[in-house]
Amino acid sequence: MAGFLSAHGYDPGPSQRPFLAGAIAGVLATAPAIGVLLWFGSLKVEAQILGLTSLATLCLGWAAMAAAGALYARIFGRAANHVRGAWLFGMAFGFGLWAAGAVLVLPIVSGGRAAAGSAAFGMAAAMLVWGMAVGILVPFVHRPLHESLDSGSRHAEVGPSAAAGKGRPIKQQRQDDRG
Amino acid sequence: MEVFSLAGRIAGLQTVDLVQQLSSVPFREWPLLATGAALVVHLSIGVCWAIFYAFFFWGRLRLPPVLQGLLFAIVPALLAILVVYPELALMRTSMDSVSLDPATYFRPLSSAVVASLVVSHALFGLTLGLIYRKPVGYPSDHKPSPPAARRQGSSRARREEGSAGFMFATGVECSYPTIEHGKWRRDELESTRHYELWQHDFELARHVGITHIRYGPPLHLIFDGPGSYQWHYCDPQMEELREHGPEPIVDLCHFGVPSWLGNLQNPDIGKALAEYAGAFADRYPWVRFYTPVNEMYVCARMSALDGLWNEQLRDEGAYARAAWNLADATIQMSEAILKRRPDAIFINSESGEFYQPCCPDEDIRKIAEEANARRFLPLDLIYAHPLTKSMHRLLMSQGISQQDIDRLAHREVPKRSILGVDYYEWNERLIDREGKPLALGELFGWYVIASQYWQRYRRPMMHTETNKMDAAGASRWLWRQWHNVQLLAKDGVPLVGFTWYSLTDQIDWSIAMSEPLGIVYPVGLFDLNREARTVGLAFKHLIELYRDMPDYRECKPLQELIG
Numbered sequence: 001m002a003g004f005l006s007a008h009g010y011d012p013g014p015s016q017r018p019f020l021a022g023a024i025a026g027v028l029a030t031a032p033a034i035g036v037l038l039w040f041g042s043l044k045v046e047a048q049i050l051g052l053t054s055l056a057t058l059c060l061g062w063a064a065m066a067a068a069g070a071l072y073a074r075i076f077g078r079a080a081n082h083v084r085g086a087w088l089f090g091m092a093f094g095f096g097l098w099a100a101g102a103v104l105v106l107p108i109v110s111g112g113r114a115a116a117g118s119a120a121f122g123m124a125a126a127m128l129v130w131g132m133a134v135g136i137l138v139p140f141v142h143r144p145l146h147e148s149l150d151s152g153s154r155h156a157e158v159g160p161s162a163a164a165g166k167g168r169p170i171k172q173q174r175q176d177d178r179g
Numbered sequence: 180m181e182v183f184s185l186a187g188r189i190a191g192l193q194t195v196d197l198v199q200q201l202s203s204v205p206f207r208e209w210p211l212l213a214t215g216a217a218l219v220v221h222l223s224i225g226v227c228w229a230i231f232y233a234f235f236f237w238g239r240l241r242l243p244p245v246l247q248g249l250l251f252a253i254v255p256a257l258l259a260i261l262v263v264y265p266e267l268a269l270m271r272t273s274m275d276s277v278s279l280d281p282a283t284y285f286r287p288l289s290s291a292v293v294a295s296l297v298v299s300h301a302l303f304g305l306t307l308g309l310i311y312r313k314p315v316g317y318p319s320d321h322k323p324s325p326p327a328a329r330r331q332g333s334s335r336a337r338r339e340e341g342s343a344g345f346m347f348a349t350g351v352e353c354s355y356p357t358i359e360h361g362k363w364r365r366d367e368l369e370s371t372r373h374y375e376l377w378q379h380d381f382e383l384a385r386h387v388g389i390t391h392i393r394y395g396p397p398l399h400l401i402f403d404g405p406g407s408y409q410w411h412y413c414d415p416q417m418e419e420l421r422e423h424g425p426e427p428i429v430d431l432c433h434f435g436v437p438s439w440l441g442n443l444q445n446p447d448i449g450k451a452l453a454e455y456a457g458a459f460a461d462r463y464p465w466v467r468f469y470t471p472v473n474e475m476y477v478c479a480r481m482s483a484l485d486g487l488w489n490e491q492l493r494d495e496g497a498y499a500r501a502a503w504n505l506a507d508a509t510i511q512m513s514e515a516i517l518k519r520r521p522d523a524i525f526i527n528s529e530s531g532e533f534y535q536p537c538c539p540d541e542d543i544r545k546i547a548e549e550a551n552a553r554r555f556l557p558l559d560l561i562y563a564h565p566l567t568k569s570m571h572r573l574l575m576s577q578g579i580s581q582q583d584i585d586r587l588a589h590r591e592v593p594k595r596s597i598l599g600v601d602y603y604e605w606n607e608r609l610i611d612r613e614g615k616p617l618a619l620g621e622l623f624g625w626y627v628i629a630s631q632y633w634q635r636y637r638r639p640m641m642h643t644e645t646n647k648m649d650a651a652g653a654s655r656w657l658w659r660q661w662h663n664v665q666l667l668a669k670d671g672v673p674l675v676g677f678t679w680y681s682l683t684d685q686i687d688w689s690i691a692m693s694e695p696l697g698i699v700y701p702v703g704l705f706d707l708n709r710e711a712r713t714v715g716l717a718f719k720h721l722i723e724l725y726r727d728m729p730d731y732r733e734c735k736p737l738q739e740l741i742g
Contacts, residue, residue: 011650011651011701013706013710013711013712013713014711014712014713014716015710015711015716016710041275045275045276048275048276049276078706078708078710079234081708081710082708085230085234088227088230088231089231089234091227092227092231095258099258099262103262103266112278112279112280113276113277113278113279114269114276114277114278114279115269115275115276116269116270116272116274116276116277117270117271117272117273117274117275118270118275119275119276120266120269120270121270124266124270146710149386149387149711149715149716149719150719156654156713156716157654158654158713158716158717158720159717159720159724160658160721160724162654162655162657162658162717163655163658163659163661163662
C-alpha cells in the first residue's frame, strides 16, 4: 500500500511539464478509444447527433481529447505520474468526461438528442478506455520531457531572493546570483 | 453489494442488480459471457473506488474509519443514481439515439431503486471503512523485506573522505517508534519506499550537491537480540555510501528501540545500544560521523510525557527516566565507538525549543520555566552541564543516585562533539493562560534559539534539521534559515553545517506518526515519486553558490575537529 502514497501532493514539480505530457498522452490514448467507438457503431451515431461527418467528428474529438489529456495531467498533478495508480485516475477522469460530455453536454448542444443502445454503451466504454490509456501513458510520456534539476524552475524563485518572496526566471537567477 | 442485491431478491424486495443491468447491455447474444464480463466490470469498479478512497479521501477527516467509508460512499451512490442507472436504461434500448429531457432521463429511478442503490452503496462504504484502517507500518513482530540489491557501477561519484568543507546536508527520514502500546511499528524508511529506492535516493542527494547525509539504519530490524545482527538491512546502503557518498552521519537510534528491549523506561538500553554501536563501528570502520541518539528530548517527551510513542506514558517522572536512559545510552554508545574509532565525530542532534509565558502570572511563568528546564535535561547530562534544581530533584525522585548523576557531571565530554540544533516553525511555544503550549511560529528564529544553546554548552554547532510543511513556502524558509546560520557564524559561533530534512516527503509528519494514517507531507527536496520539489532546486542553487567560497570550502571549525 505504501507505494500508492507517492501520488500525494498534487502540485506538479518544477521540473515537470504536465500540460505537454498530458496533451501528447491524450492524443495517443484516443487511438484505442476510436477502436471502441467503431466497434459499437458509436462514432456514426455521435456524428449524426452533432450533424457532422464521421471524419470531422473524429478530428474534433482528437483535439478535444488532447485538451482533456492536458487538463487531466494538470488536475491530477503528481498523482498522474504514479505508474501503479495512474490508470485508475485516468479512468476516473474518463468517467467524469463521459458523465459531463456524453450525458450532459452532448444532449444540450444537439437539442436534446442523446446516444442510446449499443452506441451509448460504446461511448461510455470508449471514454473509460481513453481514461485508462491516458493514465497509463502519462508517466511514461512525461519522463523524457522532464527538465533537469539545473533548468527546472522556470517560474519559482529558487535563489536568495526567495527569502523575500521575489520571483525571477531561472536563467536570470543564475546570472544575477553569481554576479 | 452483490450479497445485498441477492438477499433482497430472495426476500422479494425490489433491489437493483447492477451486474444484471450491465450484462444486459453488451454481448446480449452470449448471456454467460455477458454475466461474466459484468461481474468483472462491477468488481473492478469497486476496486477502483476503493483505491480512490485510499488515495484521496482516507485520513482527511478525523472520524472513525467506518464513518469515513460511509461518507465516501455518498460519491459513488450519487453517480450511480444520477448518471449510471439512467444511462444503463438508455443503453438497453434498441435505438441508436433518443430525444432526451430530464423527465425521460430520470424515469427509470423509482423510489425503491433509489433506496436500493443508497443501501447497497452504504454497505460498500461501511465494508471499505472496516477493512482499510492502517495503510502504513506493520505489526511489531513482523519484518519487512530487506532492501533492494545494490546495482554496481550506478555512479561515477567518489566519496570525499576527510573533507573539511562546510556540511551541506540532508537526511533520509528513518523514524521507527512503536504506537498502540508497542503493537504497531512505524517505519518511515519502509513507508517512503527507501528500502526499495535507496540507491536512487543517494543518487538524487548527489545531484543536489549534498556533501553529508544523515542516515539511520533500521536499528529495530538489525539488532534483533544480544549479539545478533541482521546487517543485510543496511550492508548494501553502507557500501554504496562508502564508495560514492555523500558522507554519512550515521544516526544509530531514531525514536525507537527493538521490541525485545521494550521501551525507553528500560534501564538496560544504554548497555544494549552500546553493544550495537560497537558492533556497527566494527563492521563499518570507515564511518566517522555519528549521532548516537537522535533528539533525545523529543524522543523522551513524545514517549513518556505526551503518551504518543513507545511506552506511551504521560508522567513527568517517566520523562526523567526516559531522558536519563537516552543520555546514558548516548554516552555509552559514544564510548563504544571511540574505542574502535578514536577520531570519531559526534553530532548530537537535538530539537531547538523555547517556551514563552503568555503573561506575568506566576503559575504560567513557572510552567514555562519548567518546560525550558526540561528541554535542556538530556543535553545537560551528556555535556556535563550543571542540572537545574528541578530536573535534579526529578531524577533523584526516579531513584537515580547522586553518585550516578556525579558520574555524568564529571565525565570528560568527547572533544569532537558537535551540537546539532534542529528547528521547525512550531519549536517556539507560548504557554497560554490554561498552561498549555501553543506553537508560536517563527517568533525569534533559529538564530536566537540556537544562541541560547551556544551560550549554555559552547560546542561547535550545526543546523541539523529544518523543513516547511507548506511546499510553496519552502524555498523562502530554506533561505531564511540559511541567513540565520550565516548570522550566527558572523557572531563567531563555530558553525559546521546546514541541513534540509529530509530528502523525500514524509508521512504523518504533522501528527508525529502517532496514528498510521499514511498522509504524505510535502517537506522533502523530492516527493515520494522522487520528483524534485522547488526547495530541492533551491538547495542545489544555494550549495552551488556557497560551496566553493573560501570559508565554506575549508570550514575552519570543522577542520579543527577533524584535526
